Amino acid sequence: xxxxxxxxxxxxxxxxxxxxxxxxxxxxxxxxxxxxxxxxxxxxxxxxxxxxxxxxxxxxxxxxxxxxxxxxxxxxxxxxxxxxxxxxxxxxxxxxxxxxxxxxxxxxxxxxxxxxxxxxxxxxxxxxxxxxxxxxxxxxxxxxxxxxxxxxxxxxxxxxxxxxxxxxxxxxxxxxxxxxxxxxxxxxxxxxxxxxxxxxxxxxxxxxxxxxxxxxxxxxxxxxxxxxxxxxxxxxxxxxxxxxxxxxxxxxxxxxxxxxxxxxxxxxxxxxxxxxxxxxxxxxxxxxxxxxxxxxxxxxxxxxxxxxxxxxxxxxxxxxxxxxxxxxxxxxxxxxxxxxxxxxxxxxxxxxxxxxxxxxxxxxxxxxxxxxxxxxxxxxxxxxxxxxxxxxxxxxxxxxxxxxxxxxxxxxxxxxxxxxxxxxxxxxxxxxxxxxxxxxxxxxxxxxxxxxxxxxxxxxxxxxxxxxxxxxxxxxxxxxxxxxxxxxxxxxxxxxxxxxxxxxxxxxxxxxxxxxxxxxxxxxxxxxxxxxxxxxxxxxxxxxxxxxxxxxxxxxxxxxxx
RNA sequence: CCGCCUGUGGCGCAGCUGGAUAACGCAGCAGAUUCCGAUUCUGAAGAACGGAGGUUCGAAUCCUCUCAGGCGGGCCA
Numbered sequence: 088x089x090x091x092x093x094x095x096x097x098x099x100x101x102x103x104x105x106x107x108x109x110x111x112x113x114x115x116x117x118x119x120x121x122x123x124x125x126x127x128x129x130x131x132x133x134x135x136x137x138x139x140x141x142x143x144x145x146x147x148x149x150x151x152x153x154x155x156x157x158x159x160x161x162x163x164x165x166x167x168x169x170x171x172x173x174x175x176x177x178x179x180x181x182x183x184x185x186x187x188x189x190x191x192x193x194x195x196x197x198x199x200x201x202x203x204x205x206x207x208x209x210x211x212x213x214x215x216x217x218x219x220x221x222x223x224x225x226x227x228x229x230x231x232x233x234x235x236x237x238x239x240x241x242x243x244x245x246x247x248x249x250x251x252x253x254x255x256x257x258x259x260x261x262x263x264x265x266x267x268x269x270x271x272x273x274x275x276x277x278x279x280x281x282x283x284x285x286x287x288x289x290x291x292x293x294x295x296x297x298x299x300x301x302x303x304x305x306x307x308x309x310x311x312x313x314x315x316x317x318x319x320x321x322x323x324x325x326x327x328x329x330x331x332x333x334x335x336x337x338x339x340x341x342x343x344x345x346x347x348x349x350x351x352x353x354x355x356x357x358x359x360x361x362x363x364x365x366x367x368x369x370x371x372x373x374x375x376x377x378x379x380x381x382x383x384x385x386x387x388x389x390x391x392x393x394x395x396x397x398x399x400x401x402x403x404x405x406x407x408x409x410x411x412x413x414x415x416x417x418x419x420x421x422x423x424x425x426x427x428x429x430x431x432x433x434x435x436x437x438x439x440x441x442x443x444x445x446x447x448x449x450x451x452x453x454x455x456x457x458x459x460x461x462x463x464x465x466x467x468x469x470x471x472x473x474x475x476x477x478x479x480x481x482x483x484x485x486x487x488x489x490x491x492x493x494x495x496x497x498x499x500x501x502x503x504x505x506x507x508x509x510x511x512x513x514x515x516x517x518x519x520x521x522x523x524x525x526x527x528x529x530x531x532x533x534x535x536x537x538x539x540x541x542x543x544x545x546x547x548x549x550x551x552x553x554x555x556x557x558x559x560x561x562x563x564x565x566x567x568x569x570x571x572x573x574x575x576x577x578x579x580x581x582x583x584x585x586x587x588x589x590x591x592x593x594x595x596x597x598x599x600x601x602x603x604x605x606x607x608x609x610x611x612x613x614x615x616x617x618x619x620x621x622x623x624x625x626x627x628x629x630x631x632x633x634x635x636x637x638x639x640x641x642x643x644x645x646x647x648x649x
Numbered sequence: 650c651c652g653c654c655u656g657u658g659g660c661g662c663a664g665c666u667g668g669a670u671a672a673c674g675c676a677g678c679a680g681a682u683u684c685c686g687a688u689u690c691u692g693a694a695g696a697a698c699g700g701a702g703g704u705u706c707g708a709a710u711c712c713u714c715u716c717a718g719g720c721g722g723g724c725c726a
Contacts, residue, residue, distance in 0.1 A: 178669035613685040
């Protein structure tokens with residue numbers, strides 16, 4: 088929390104608590120246990136800058152009507168040395184506080200001083216957080232769900248670090264297991280098709296164009312050299328050829344989307360290092376496994392799951408969840424992250440309790456793993472849903488989306504809704520350059536401010552540091568509302584971090600743009616007396632700082648001209 | 650059958666650690682803006698928050714049941 092906002096709230100809380108203590112001591116109020124009360128920014132401006140519900144919360148303890156309690160509390164409270172200028176009892180017993188002009192002036196001075204650091208806090212105390220997101224199968228191009236996961240994960244990671252966590256981004260590459268076998272088979276068949284007749288692609292193979300392209304490229308280099316050889320050798324050669332290309336492709340496409348990872352973690356390294364095998368041993372040792380019909384099962388029901396599940400198949404091959412357990416063990420134990428956040432599609436929700444169960448069995452604190460489930464995205468064009476299907480190979484890929492939609496819009500749009508809600512991505516709206524498009528609305532506000540400052544400079548007016556007295560001239564409703572909103576940034580970031588929801592940030596900045604426009608339509612900056620002009624210039628500039636801070640957190644551009 | 654998620658004005662949604670007239674955008678209606686960028690602003694209209702109970706001084710927010718939609722429950726991942 089911004090020190091200033093925090094201290095202004097704390098001041099009031101303290102004063103009220105002190106008053107309650109005093110009243111009890113002097114017998115003005117009965118002795119009672121005092122629960123914590125809340126101090127909030129009321130939705131309605133008429134209710135002041137802050138409102139507290141202490142009298143409501145304490146009415147039981149004091150056995151008195153809330154409004155009476157409020158009255159007594161206020162009579163005995165000392166608000167000297169606070170920003171409180173005025174207060175009143177309202178409604179059922181709220182106490183509303185109105186802060187002095189000095190508070191508003193100090194907010195602006197604070198932003199001016201911190202600049203691009205404004206909004207950051209040490210709420211997270213530097214704890215180590217690993218955000219894993221996208222982690223698309225390297226067997227083909229990324230689809231639209233990955234686009235949402237990408238924007239969400241990347242922005243969430245930024246939010247976490249702004250809230251004071253040490254944050255890393257990670258992509259988990261499933262470069263082993265069944266998906267890869269299927270990939271190998273598909274490549275093989277496509278390759279053989281180039282030389283033989285009558286080779287069919289089975290239902291469960293990859294039918295995408297990209298597989299055909301890989302096979303052709305491979306054939307151009309190697310010719311029919313691998314047609315007659317051993318199957319395993321052929322498949323291995325094909326995978327060795329195509330997989331790195333795919334991984335590079337993922338890397339490049341995500342970079343285009345402005346996503347950079349600290350780590351690309353390969354599943355295969357878990358197998359090579361023996362971590363997967365070790366996990367099976369550790370699970371066996373934990374006593375939560377048993378054998379049945381030649382398979383090794385995990386007693387998931389002991390951990391609240393409704394069914395046990397298989398760890399190692401009867402054929403001796405571990406199921407997908409084993410490397411996943413090993414992977415998360417690696418994150419939390421081997422690498423010692425305090426928190427692992429996974430961004431997953433909602434279709435994985437059944438899998439989360441199993442993974443957590445296994446981690447618990449291994450003695451890992453499973454609450455360190457938080458999974459953000461996001462609902463599926465549907466693409467909408469001309470009011471019609473475009474169905475995406477990976478199998479048919481006709482899915483809308485991340486790349487096609489980004490060819491059509493500006494990156495800024497895509498990143499903003501995917502963070503417009505909380506992760507856990509179904510989302511229709513409106514292609515027409517995203518490319519629309521008008522105020523119905525929220526990204527443009529925000530960027531426009533920023534460009535407008537830059538333009539004001541430019542214009543004034545062209546006229547020889549230099550923005551300088553406004554004095555406190557000048558800043559206290561900002562007293563209109565629109566100015567106050569704008570400043571209050573600027574003051575709320577730090578809290579908003581913390582709240583977004585707590586709930587893993589960057590959508591709070593896009594909402595915040597949209598509202599900021601609205602508040603700025605309202606201010607702008609009422610208050611002139613240019614052509615007024617110099618002290619007020621300097622104050623308003625500071626307000627404009629601080630608004631620009633905040634918009635820019637937020638947009639850069641979302642990794643969206645803040646253009647000075649549009 | 651069981652589990653998770655969602656259900657707020659015509660549409661899209663915020664609010665959901667319980668609190669004061671349920672916020673905002675779009676569409677639609679009526680206006681403003683000779684002036685710092687008209688991709689702007691103002692006003693009116695429009696919802697008792699899927700439904701039914703319950704807890705509470707107070708519930709869109711918590712509990713129970715119920716309806717509707719999405720997604721899961723494979724020795725697939």
